[in-house]
Amino acid sequence: MILRFFNLQWKQFFRSSYWQKNVVINILMVFFAIYFMLIFLGLGFGLYPLLKEQFPNQDPLLIVNNYLFYWLLGDLLMRFFFQKLPVMNIKPLLTLPIKRNSILHYILGRSALSFFNFLPLFTIIPFGIILLLNGYMTSVVFTWMFLIVILTLITNFLNFIIESKSAETELSFLPILAFSGILFGLNYFNIISFTDIIGNTINAITTDSIFLIIPIAILITLYYANYYILKQKLYIDQSLKAKTEIATTTDMAWTRRFGSVAPFLQLDLKLLWRNKRPRSSVFIVAIGLFYGLFFYPNPTYQNMVAFYVFVGIFVTGIFMINFGQFIPAWDSGYYKLLMSQNIKYKEYLSSKHKLMMMSAILMFILSIPYVYFGWKVLVVHFAAMIYNIGVNSHVLLYGGSFNRKKIDLNQRAAFNYQGTGAVQWIIGFPLLIIPMVLFYIPYKFINFEAGLATLIILGIIGIVFHQKIMIAITKKYIDSKYKMIEAFNQDN
Amino acid sequence: MIKATNISKKYGQTTVLQLENLEIPKGQSFGLVGNNGAGKTTFFNLLLDLIQPTTGSITNNKIQVDKSEDWKPFTAAFIDESFLIGYLTPEEYFYFIGELRGMNKADVDTFLEPFEELFNGEIIGKRKYLRDLSKGNQKKAGIVAALIGNPEVIILDEPFANLDPTTQIRLKKLLKSLTEENKATILISSHDLGHVTEVCERIVVLEKGELIKDIETSEATLKELEGHFSL
Numbered sequence: 001m002i003l004r005f006f007n008l009q010w011k012q013f014f015r016s017s018y019w020q021k022n023v024v025i026n027i028l029m030v031f032f033a034i035y036f037m038l039i040f041l042g043l044g045f046g047l048y049p050l051l052k053e054q055f056p057n058q059d060p061l062l063i064v065n066n067y068l069f070y071w072l073l074g075d076l077l078m079r080f081f082f083q084k085l086p087v088m089n090i091k092p093l094l095t096l097p098i099k100r101n102s103i104l105h106y107i108l109g110r111s112a113l114s115f116f117n118f119l120p121l122f123t124i125i126p127f128g129i130i131l132l133l134n135g136y137m138t139s140v141v142f143t144w145m146f147l148i149v150i151l152t153l154i155t156n157f158l159n160f161i162i163e164s165k166s167a168e169t170e171l172s173f174l175p176i177l178a179f180s181g182i183l184f185g186l187n188y189f190n191i192i193s194f195t196d197i198i199g200n201t202i203n204a205i206t207t208d209s210i211f212l213i214i215p216i217a218i219l220i221t222l223y224y225a226n227y228y229i230l231k232q233k234l235y236i237d238q239s240l241k242a243k244t245e246i247a248t249t250t251d252m253a254w255t256r257r258f259g260s261v262a263p264f265l266q267l268d269l270k271l272l273w274r275n276k277r278p279r280s281s282v283f284i285v286a287i288g289l290f291y292g293l294f295f296y297p298n299p300t301y302q303n304m305v306a307f308y309v310f311v312g313i314f315v316t317g318i319f320m321i322n323f324g325q326f327i328p329a330w331d332s333g334y335y336k337l338l339m340s341q342n343i344k345y346k347e348y349l350s351s352k353h354k355l356m357m358m359s360a361i362l363m364f365i366l367s368i369p370y371v372y373f374g375w376k377v378l379v380v381h382f383a384a385m386i387y388n389i390g391v392n393s394h395v396l397l398y399g400g401s402f403n404r405k406k407i408d409l410n411q412r413a414a415f416n417y418q419g420t421g422a423v424q425w426i427i428g429f430p431l432l433i434i435p436m437v438l439f440y441i442p443y444k445f446i447n448f449e450a451g452l453a454t455l456i457i458l459g460i461i462g463i464v465f466h467q468k469i470m471i472a473i474t475k476k477y478i479d480s481k482y483k484m485i486e487a488f489n490q491d492n
Numbered sequence: 493m494i495k496a497t498n499i500s501k502k503y504g505q506t507t508v509l510q511l512e513n514l515e516i517p518k519g520q521s522f523g524l525v526g527n528n529g530a531g532k533t534t535f536f537n538l539l540l541d542l543i544q545p546t547t548g549s550i551t552n553n554k555i556q557v558d559k560s561e562d563w564k565p566f567t568a569a570f571i572d573e574s575f576l577i578g579y580l581t582p583e584e585y586f587y588f589i590g591e592l593r594g595m596n597k598a599d600v601d602t603f604l605e606p607f608e609e610l611f612n613g614e615i616i617g618k619r620k621y622l623r624d625l626s627k628g629n630q631k632k633a634g635i636v637a638a639l640i641g642n643p644e645v646i647i648l649d650e651p652f653a654n655l656d657p658t659t660q661i662r663l664k665k666l667l668k669s670l671t672e673e674n675k676a677t678i679l680i681s682s683h684d685l686g687h688v689t690e691v692c693e694r695i696v697v698l699e700k701g702e703l704i705k706d707i708e709t710s711e712a713t714l715k716e717l718e719g720h721f722s723l
Binding site: 262263266267270271274275333334335336337339340341342343344409482485486489 | 540541542543544561564565567568569571574575576577578579580584588589591592593621641
């Protein structure tokens with residue numbers, strides 16, 4: 001049975017047009033995976049000598065154990081944002097003679113095979129070998145290694161509980177941020193020292209491997225907690241069927257002034273507000289707005305003006321990046337309608353561009369209070385806004401023509417955590433880094449103003465040639481029209 | 493009005509549609525029947541330029557559909573639920589389509605009045621999004637939306653499926669009146685031989701992508717079709 005499920009998933013993955021058409025992104029993912037493996041491997045080999053050199057009087061293993069709390073917390077956060085619960089279309093399976101148990105065990109078991117669970121091995125194994133070479137007791141080392149594996153799996157299943165609970169709420173990422181924030185805070189201000197608790201527990205377990213029972217018990221408990229949460233979702237009236245909402249209608253007469261793009265603008269605003277997925281990209285804006293507070297008060301960044309550009313692009317462009325990279329997939333559910341209705345492609349695309357432009361201006365206005373940290377911050381933000389409007393928005397629109405992944409706005413399928421994977425973040429990266437580089441080079445060799453001017457001039461060029469660029473982009477969309485229709489017709 | 497010349501669609505080695513010459517004059521109500529995989533939806537998709545023909549071309553009012561978009565203003569279609577925008581209420585959806593066809597809200601409201609009977613009080617003013625309506629009601633909304641703005645060509649794929657008997661009868665009446673009144677060309681496909689023979693003046697039978705029969709509807713048509721398909 002397990003083999004059959006595996007077979008189904010394999011087919012789902014490789015037969016989806018997303019896989020076939022996005023080879024580049026898949027290669028990029030492999031590249032990132034290798035990159036992280038190398039980093040972890042380096043950490044595994046380098047950790048022992050490094051700690052020995054820095055703290056010659058302490059036992060490196062004990063130091064590591066003391067910091068494991070942060071490792072686990074970081075692991076949990078990373079997983080929340082990057083790891084996806086294995087998605088499986090269970091509805092067709094429910095009426096077949098398959099035990100519900102085996103569906104559940106399969107889903108959970110497969111999650112244990114995630115890349116995230118193998119990554120720590122790259123550190124643990126070399127570190128363990130070095131420990132052995134340095135005369136640690138074999139039993140201690142093996143207990144320790146085994147323990148870390150179990151802790152990794154505990155984080156794995158803990159993450160799914162948090163993820164499945166928070167997916168039901170509006171601001172899905174708030175619970176995890178609150179949870180880890182509180183743990184971190186309690187620890188940091190020494191109210192409850194998790195560092196010590198976890199460190200001591202691990203030390204105790206490694207000295208006497210009988211205590212391994214405790215983490216194993218926790219792991220089994222979490223596994224079954226997941227099991228029961230998922231089990232409730234296996235009934236079609238539970239989660240497979242969405243609740244009906246009471247519709248609220250608004251007139252949005254103010255959009256009229258945008259002329260021919262008004263109906264699309266209205267549609268986009270409704271799209272943003274009435275669907276869970278895009279709505280969360282609106283809420284991310286609020287978080288993005290405060291992102292600058294991580295950097296500006298910190299004296300380390302005072303003289304690193306290039307970081308202002310990063311923050312500026314991020315703050316004024318966060319909505320743009322989050323929303324823009326899924327154009328036109330947001331409309332994938334009814335793309336055929338748009339393609340056969342009386343619609344000019346260019347108007348459809350300009351409405352998206354207007355929306356992104358307005359968001360950049362609005363975010364800039366909201367970010368004006370950052371002037372508190374110096375006028376340079378404000379002018380950098382202004383330049384970043386111009387750059388976002390002139391360059392990044394067009395890049396995003398152009399990139400959209402390569403979009404082949406359907407977004408199911410209706411969210412009817414259970415276990416649907418679509419589009420929360422690592423790819424989304426990778427795409428945003430060049431949009432942030434390139435302007436930083438464009439600023440940094442003239443800034444370094446000429447001066448601050450030259451850096452600013454580069455961004456502003458590039459942005460203005462984009463704005464001036466907006467119509468020309470839009471014609472080129474529209475052409476690109478028309479060229480890939482049939483491919484998009486076909487891809488958006490598929491469910492995976 | 494519509495002219496398909498030497499049109500074919502192949503996926504790899506398999507031909508799903510192959511029509512040498514098919515002409516549909518203005519104002520005709522045209523019915524497509526055929527078993528699953530006969531190529532009915534493929535033909536509609538080609539006509540709407542949603543897929544690319546392997547050979548040949550289709551013209552709609554002398555406009556080649558895959559070369560120009562100028563056929564869009566006078567053509568409307570409802571193929572399946574993916575023509576609905578799930579997060580809009582039916583009214584908003586009608587207004588949206590109306591707007592694309594140059595009608596303001598008041599125009600759309602006037603347009604919708606005669607459909608009240610068809611809607612049976614389950615669609616307008618219910619404060620529900622389209623995604624939350626039943627399949628049948630979604631279909632009604634989609635079909636009515638395809639009629640907004642008096643299009644000259646109306647394409648409906650399986651309009652009778654999923655509808656309750658009362659609505660089927662009302663829909664038939666509606667479709668018949670359309671060709672009589674304003675000379676719209678209607679293309680429908682159906683698996684229900686009774687319905688098509690009642691509504692359409694002309695029926696074309698497709699089989700494995702090829703045109704098998706082309707019949708002017710008469711008293712004997714239903715018998716003839718039933719005979720054909722019961723083999």
